[in-house]
Amino acid sequence: MRTAVLLLLMGIVDLSIGQRYSQFQWLSHLRGRRRHAGWQAADVDCPLECDCPSTYPTAMYCHSRHLQHVPYVPSHIKYVYLQRNQITGIQDGVFDNATSLIWVVLFHNQLNSDKIGKNVFSKLKNLDRLLLDHNELTRVPPNLPKGITDLRLGHNKISKILSNSFEGMANLTTLHLQANDLEDVGGVFKGLKSLTALDMRKNKLRKIPDNLPGRLQQLYLEFNNIESVPTDFLKTYRKLQFVRLAHNKLTDKGIPSSVFNISTLVELDLSFNKLERIPVVSRNLENLYLQANKIKEFSLGSFCSTADITNFSNLKMLRLDANQISAKDIPAEAAYCLRQVAFIDV
The missing domain is CATH 3.80.10.10 (Ribonuclease Inhibitor)
Structure with a gap:
């Protein structure tokens, strides 16, 4: 009986405190109780x-x-x-x-x-x-x-980015804008001097953004409505190593001759487009994805102008599946030109 009365009195005391204190004082009171219960000092100033x-x-x-x-x-x-x-x-x-x-x-x-x-x-x-x-x-x-x-x-x-949204952000290295409703971004990236990775997948872009930063290394533009690549695209952005343009509306007409024949490019993804030919690429390219296009022939000249003991491609991965060619369309000379390839899917 005494114990029950004591507990009741304790409850009454806590209730009276709650009525006297304001909201923030009451939270402080609870934190004080945590301190007496053995909580560390770092926890005392933590929201409940x-x-x-x-x-x-x-x-x-x-x-x-x-x-x-x-x-x-x-x-x-x-x-x-x-x-x-x-x-x-x-x-x-x-x-x-x-x-x-x-x-x-x-x-x-x-x-x-x-x-x-x-x-x-x-x-x-x-x-x-x-x-x-x-x-x-x-x-x-x-x-x-x-x-x-x-x-x-x-x-x-x-759906729109104001021209000053990234103004002065000279330290920005990674920017994710994928899965939005962007159709055109103008030159909003121009001042991002440190930007190395830009992700704009799953938007409504009709062209590759203008005024990209000079240090950009990774550009992800899959699942947009891009129909063409600017003639001097990779000559302007010479540090680009990974370019992904899968699931767009690219045609042979929209890809200028040798636009991808740039030595710094390591990976190029042009899958799920409307290409009928294999574009000319640099011998330094290591991964090329061309699956699910409308390619009708295997053009060895897209990889090597000549094939000999010193002139060969560094390509390691080549995907050509879901096109209009088969393994029998690959010429015997490909064994010299594509000697580094570990996997060809046709």
């Missing part, structure tokens, strides 16, 4: 909705918690994980207390461009990675920090 393990004192894990808003972020946090929630908006000032943030992970939420403040990210001068893919964004958030190196905006509903 999240985990801040003492083994990773600068990380805050709030993923898959059914959150509808961004919780309070302590000033010492550098990595915040908010993916797989139901967050629809972010108000200005949410991150103002945590200006040391390096990573902000917000993919797989319900972010709406109209519900994101104009200066949400502007004070995060140390931000390196911003992951906003798989949301409901219709435009690139404004005033992004200039020091970001990895920006992910894929799988949204972006």
Whole structure:
């Protein structure tokens, strides 16, 4: 009986505290109780909705918690994980207390461009990675920090990019814009001096974007509506090593002679288009994907102008399946020209 009365009194005491305290004071009271219960100091300043393990004192894990808003972020946090929630908006000032943030992970939420403040990210001068893919964004958030190196905006509903969206972002090396509604991006990438990888798969592009950065090495443009390749495309962007143009509307007419005969190119994917001939490629090319086109003949001259002991292709992978040729169409001389090939699929 005494024990029951004591527990009741304890409950009454906690209830009275809850009535006297404001919302934030009540949360502080709960955190104080955690401190007395033996929680580490790093956990005390952690939102109740999240985990801040003492083994990773600068990380805050709030993923898959059914959150509808961004919780309070302590000033010492550098990595915040908010993916797989139901967050629809972010108000200005949410991150103002945590200006040391390096990573902000917000993919797989319900972010709406109209519900994101104009200066949400502007004070995060140390931000390196911003992951906003798989949301409901219709435009690139404004005033992004200039020091970001990895920006992910894929799988949204972006149909237009303002000319100043990436202005001053000279450190950006990786940009993901796949699976949006982009038809034309103009010259928005021109100032991205450090960009090496650009992913624009699954959009509505009718041409290869203009004014690509000179350091670009990887360009992914699969599943668009591109019909042609500019004549000096690879001469202009000489550092490109991986070019993927599968699932477009390319024809022989849209591919200028020798446009792909550039020594720096390592991988070229032209599969699932409407080509009838094998384009001329560099002897340094290692992987060529031409499956599911309308190719009618095997032209050895596309790989080697002459075939001898010193003049041969470095091609290792060649796919020609789902075309209008078979193994018997490959001439015997191919054994000299394509001596490095490990696999030919016809």
